[in-house]
Amino acid sequence: MQRAYAHHIRAMRPDDLDAILAVQAACYPPAMQEAAEVLLARMRAAGETCVIVEDGEGLCGYLFACPSRRGHVTPLGAEFDAAPDADTLYLHDLALAPRAHGRGLARWLVGHLLAQAREQGLNASALVSVQDTAGFWTALGYEAAGTSCPEARAALASYAGGARYMVSVLTAPGAPSQSC
Numbered sequence: 545m546q547r548a549y550a551h552h553i554r555a556m557r558p559d560d561l562d563a564i565l566a567v568q569a570a571c572y573p574p575a576m577q578e579a580a581e582v583l584l585a586r587m588r589a590a591g592e593t594c595v596i597v598e599d600g601e602g603l604c605g606y607l608f609a610c611p612s613r614r615g616h617v618t619p620l621g622a623e624f625d626a627a628p629d630a631d632t633l634y635l636h637d638l639a640l641a642p643r644a645h646g647r648g649l650a651r652w653l654v655g656h657l658l659a660q661a662r663e664q665g666l667n668a669s670a671l672v673s674v675q676d677t678a679g680f681w682t683a684l685g686y687e688a689a690g691t692s693c694p695e696a697r698a699a700l701a702s703y704a705g706g707a708r709y710m711v712s713v714l715t716a717p718g719a720p721s722q723s724c
């Protein structure tokens with residue numbers, strides 16, 4: 545895609561926090577906003593999979609993700625669980641500042657981390673779709689999926705109504721079985 549602005553993806557840093565909180569506040573109602581300490585803990589726990597995108601004005605979007613297990617859901621407001629036996633890249637939160645919507649940056653951020661996940665041998669990516677974004681995720685290859693374990697269902701219930709667990713298989717054969 546041709547972009548009218550220069551954009552750059554890089555790893556998230558603790559000093560990005562204020563700009564990330566500003567994007568979060570612009571994108572989510574108060575009940576869905578997560579605490580600064582939790583965001584910092586996620587950067588520490590999953591530094592390689594938490595990225596931001598910048599334009600000429602500074603940080604304009606972010607994606608928090610972590611290596612996880614298929615079927616696992618991170619509750620709203622919770623820190624990431626380390627998954628030493630990860631098989632899935634879990635996308636926890638993707639948000640773009642309103643000024644940057646429609647530039648293809650959300651798709652670019654996701655594609656950036658999915659390419660990394662494939663290189664690392666992860667065979668799926670999963671997420672919880674909120675705020676009527678299922679169509680966006682479907683276009684990126686995700687499909688609504690069931691969550692068989694009670695912990696995951698309880699975690700899903702921490703999101704507002706309409707939240708949907710979705711999965712994209714990154715490797716064709718031998719899709720992994722569901723596990724928490």
Ligand SMILES: CC(C)(COP(=O)(O)OP(=O)(O)OC[C@H]1O[C@@H](n2cnc3c(N)ncnc32)[C@H](O)[C@@H]1OP(=O)(O)O)[C@@H](O)C(=O)NCCC(=O)NCCS
Nearest residue numbers: 571639640645646647648649650651673674675677679680
């Ligand atoms: C969802 C979000 C990240 C998409 O950002 P964006 O800047 O519109 O995304 P892109 O420009 O990369 O769009 C890629 C494609 O998805 C489409 N799209 C964007 N939002 C969509 C939605 N809610 N439903 C269906 N399609 C959508 C775009 O039209 C575009 O389609 P195209 O390739 O045919 O032109 C952005 O709207 C946002 O930050 N929302 C608030 C936070 C949020 O709800 N995040 C999702 C959490 S699960």
